[in-house]
Amino acid sequence: MFGNTIKLKMTHDEIRVLVFALNELRNSLIEEGRYTDAVDELLIKLLS
Helix, strand or coil: CCCCCCCCCCCCHHHHHHHHHHHHHHHHHHHCCCCCCHHHHHHHHHCC
């Protein structure tokens, strides 16, 4: 399961909304003192 790669075709607006939502999730995790590693990895993959 973890070896599979899925590619999504997204518009610029869809990517912008997804980045905003992930950033909000990251901020809430930081406030709770929890790890943000998984969200950070997703943001890096989206923005590269």
